[in-house]
Amino acid sequence: MVKVKILELHKHRNETTFRPYLKVHNLFKDYGIEFTQGDSYDFVWIGQASIVDKKLPLQQSIEKGVNFISKIKGDYFIFDGQDSPSLIGTYEVFKNSNAKYLLKNSLYKDRSMYKVPSVNGRVHWGVGNYAIPDIDSYVNKIKLSGSNWLSTVNPNWLSYSSPKLNDVCALFGHGKPGINMEYGIDNFPPYNLHRKNAMNFISSLNPSIKVDKLKPGERLNTSEYYNRMFNCKIIINPFGFGEMAPRDLEAAMFGCILIKPDMSHIESIPMIFEENITYIPVKWNFEDLEEKIDYILNNFNFLQKELVENFRLRYEQLYNPKKIVEHIYNLIFPSNFHKISNGIKLIN
16 A cells, blocks of 8 residues: 655645545545555655745745755655646745656646746736746646546535526625735735626626626625525636636536636646536636627527536546546556556556
């Protein structure tokens, strides 16, 4: 049995990052992999919460992370489970380490996008001051982790045969500037700009379209939030700090059609977002939003069953627990190991 030690699992973002693996820990054992907190191990897994400190300037955070990494004994992997494909903070620690891989929830499909300066590495926020000009030197050791935000949710597929009272759900808000600083940069101005673009187009929709949106300052408890989502035909989910969010999966849970900005720029394993198959994409500035809403409402009975069932079916297929186990197995074991039904054995 190969033992994997996960460091500082108590830290919030580390727990979220490693949750998809730990919830199928018994299946990992069938493949000869056991998670441990003991001092005897074969590999160490390190989450981003252990090596980045967003309250510090970027260079100070990097130095702190490199110091943490320098104390690790044996082979180790770095996991960056943050929302977006951005590698800010973790990349710099990784390239100053001996990590076998940097594993990431999602990556820009075109790796050259990392070379274009953007706001803290999030290209959907526009031009900024962070880029990775030397990524080509390390790209072969940056891999997908086999999980993402939707891996952390256990879906409950609800019946959606009853009529939905509203057309569009826009239950998303904005952040207050100054309360989410990342390496000295305020994240909320670009975060808000993207969402305000969406809300501007939503506010200008034909008055005949019934829109459920938050009132100024309104906050919902989970039960009310879910009830109001359930009663809408369409869920609009803009990007946030990253591209994916639990609301994407909740749309399918509630029998709603998901509209979100085009996802074709990223790759992830699993990747459930297929244009006009599991969701309806809009341009990042939302200028075609009304056109897409009209199309859905005019064809709702057909599209609801088509897109919702496609999403549900693909989720069950792509997020099958065996897939995440096999993905990790193929990453961490050298070629002279061979899987058998009750674990692994060395090929002579």
